[in-house]
Amino acid sequence: MAGDPDAELVQKVRDGHRSAFNQLVLKYRNRVMGIAARMLGDRTEAEDLAQDVFVKIYHALRDFHGDALFSTWLYRVTANSCLNRKKKQNRERRLVEIVDDLEPLRCDPSSNPDSLLERKQLRALLEKAIEALPEEQRMVLILRDIEGLSYEEIAECLELELGTVRSRLHRGRLEVQSKIKAYSLPEEKRSIAS
């Protein structure tokens, strides 16, 4: 695809340059790792999956003809790998468990969110809320709000309609918002609409 910033590196890899592939790995490893970790909920397992993704990419790169951006193709491989791994492990966690995890925080006597939760705690809470999302919503939300992909790129990665992407993203955001609403939002954000 024209305008792919990784086209040159990809071509070098196809010519047999391992160093070019290593550059691609260094560039995208944390992104792949982030998707995998948030999809699988286990860091060790996520790293293993991320490595497998790059191995898969390396062997399949000769068949990659640049019809899409390399990054889009990489995210697609990552997303499919994550979904397959999740299916394989069958360790879907129920939302109830996450709500139970949140309950002690909700019952804290000091009710001011800004002083109650440190930023670190809030992020941990947010991670749990994301992890509690259904897989299809979680993947779209991660790709959009964390990885910053456009709707079109997400649709291409996950082979979805744009409307489906939009719908899943909105449902996912509302779900997460409902989990953290009580304590996390800064006051200034609430008044942004005004």
Add this chain to the structure above:
Amino acid sequence: MNCPEVQELFSDYLDERLEASQVSLLKEHLGACVSCRRGLGELLGTVELIGSLDEIETSPNFLAQVNRKIDRCWTPVRFWRWAFEPAKIKLPLEAAALAVVAIVAIYLYRSSEPLPGNLIASRESAGIAREQSQGAQLQRNGETPDQRALLAYKPARKERPPPLPELLAKKETPAPLPLAQAQRNTSPSQIADPGSALQQDPGASQTRPPVESLRKGAPPPASEVAAGVGALPAETASSGASPAQAKRESPPAAPARAAPRVAGVPMSRAPALQDVEVVSEDVTVSQRNVKAVLNLLGGRVLSERASGDDVMLTVELPQSREPEFRSVLKQETGKEPSAFYSLDEKLGLKFREQAQSGRTPPASQGSVREARRTAPDKEEPTVTLEIRIRPKK
């Protein structure tokens, strides 16, 4: 627009995916609805919070592990690329290497053909009669008629009664062979004298030791021990028949001790020592006799030691001479004169002098010259025997 409709547009509004008309409608509603305004603010805060999540980093050795996994992964495609790409370079090199390997293989195959050890080993493994291989060996070695006679030598056994297991085994002895087959089974000398062959064959079959009992590791019959023959392998302890006969008449599954002893490499020794026990009335005389016979047959004494009253000899001799050497040992009793010296008459050698003096006769003697002329090829495989001479009690 009512509140649920407006709230459905929040994500698109935050991602700037609404058309201008929708944006104006949304803003109009938000200006009048505090609840929706707060909801939009909360959603924006949530999205920003999600976007502010820390990057999850890989471990420091992530790249190395990826490369290790890639190198470990050996797919057919990778093998093809490794083996044949670039084709312009690798294919000619591989073709040349293949040709070299083929030439070397053909050369080795052809050069290994005349090796007697290989030939014998392969024939024995193929179950071909030992007579055929030995005949071929004789032809290759240029054996003289005297040596053929030596191979065909059969000691007299009339004085030795058949052992008890032999008598029991006689029930299983097959019917007498037709005349033509009997002649085939006889040695060359017997063929030259059909009458003697026909006379000797029944005796030979009678005095044949129980092969089954030997195979099972049973102790030798008392009569054999008394006659000076211990635990001999079945084929050589069998009745003094020619080696070819012994091989043909022995069952296909030979016992471990009677397994093919011919090494595949010329002049190599048999892997295992084979014990031969001689019960003698005079150990010294027997020791001297054994050495003399060994010398005549082209063998040599490797080691000699005393073990109590016994004398242990480790000897090495050509493989083709083993049968007649064993035949002579069977008759050695330490007596003088003994049937042991019948060999002298058969070979026409000055054996008696040699046996009595315990030394090699001078080269001027015709018999010795004859023996040396007919000495086995140096390339012939050898066998190593452990001989125990013990006094008769």
